[in-house]
Amino acid sequence: MTQNMKGSAGNSSSIPYSSIQLNNTSIVTGSTNCGVVSAFQIANHAAGFCFCTSKTYTDTAGVRIAGYPTTLEADTYTGTITLIATAQ
Amino acid sequence: MSVKKMVFAVILVMLAVGAATAQTYTGSVPISAIKGESVTVSGSALSQYNLASLAPQTLTITSVWNLKPSRASVQVCVYMGAAGKMTGSAGNSGVIDDTMVQTKVGASWVNIDAGNGCGMTAATTQVNSYTLSSANRVNTATDTVQVQINAAAVPAGLEADTYNGSLTVVDYVQ
Numbered sequence: 001m002t003q004n005m006k007g008s009a010g011n012s013s014s015i016p017y018s019s020i021q022l023n024n025t026s027i028v029t030g031s032t033n034c035g036v037v038s039a040f041q042i043a044n045h046a047a048g049f050c051f052c053t054s055k056t057y058t059d060t061a062g063v064r065i066a067g068y069p070t071t072l073e074a075d076t077y078t079g080t081i082t083l084i085a086t087a088q
Numbered sequence: 089m090s091v092k093k094m095v096f097a098v099i100l101v102m103l104a105v106g107a108a109t110a111q112t113y114t115g116s117v118p119i120s121a122i123k124g125e126s127v128t129v130s131g132s133a134l135s136q137y138n139l140a141s142l143a144p145q146t147l148t149i150t151s152v153w154n155l156k157p158s159r160a161s162v163q164v165c166v167y168m169g170a171a172g173k174m175t176g177s178a179g180n181s182g183v184i185d186d187t188m189v190q191t192k193v194g195a196s197w198v199n200i201d202a203g204n205g206c207g208m209t210a211a212t213t214q215v216n217s218y219t220l221s222s223a224n225r226v227n228t229a230t231d232t233v234q235v236q237i238n239a240a241a242v243p244a245g246l247e248a249d250t251y252n253g254s255l256t257v258v259d260y261v262q
Contacts, residue, residue: 074125083115
């Protein structure tokens with residue numbers, strides 16, 4: 001996540017993306033994961049040998065908003081979490 | 089070279105090729121949160137009026153709100169209404185009603201329930217009106233209004249007693 005959660009037009013307040021937590025840790029890690037600076041690594045699957053055409057993995061992470069400014073206006077705030085899978 | 093060595097060599101080449109070409113795939117998940125509106129309004133306490141020596145008092149109305157950008161205004165009002173009339177002890181039918189209580193916001197005194205505002209017609213005193221902008225959608229407002237009992241309107245035959253009633257303070261959001 002690289003941008004704050006924003007509200008309606010004319011509302012300058014926002015929920016900082018650093019307040020979004022995955023598994024109780026800020027989504028902004030400060031370290032490079034999946035080749036992306038500050039990305040949060042949820043899982044690491046060893047490929048190994050597979051005599052198959054595809055394989056499905058399901059990973060989960062707890063998501064929560066850990067805080068917001070006291071001056072946050074009443075509004076609906078939206079943002080985007082980007083998912084990344086890097087194959088090596 | 090034996091067959092085993094050849095297979096091992098092929099595997100090593102495959103691993104080397106795989107390690108050299110990292111590929112990244114992305115998707116996205118929307119995240120949404122809502123912060124609901126909130127409004128609280130309260131009035132300061134008024135001291136007991138002495139009908140033998142009436143004097144105006146200042147009512148302070150404190151409003152705290154956090155409103156959506158779609159909101160345009162907040163009106164602050166006070167009224168007595170029929171429910172707030174001041175009554176005495178049991179057996180005493182005398183009352184001090186809203187025709188005997190006055191407010192002053194501007195220059196002159198008017199009956200507390202004679203004005204328009206807060207969605208009411210001829211039933212309230214509008215103390216203030218706020219046009220909302222990004223500067224005050226999250227706000228604490230303090231307004232004052234003078235309140236008095238109109239001695240000339242109180243019946244001369246009102247029994248000696250303690251009369252209690254209530255004023256209602258209103259924040260009307262549009």
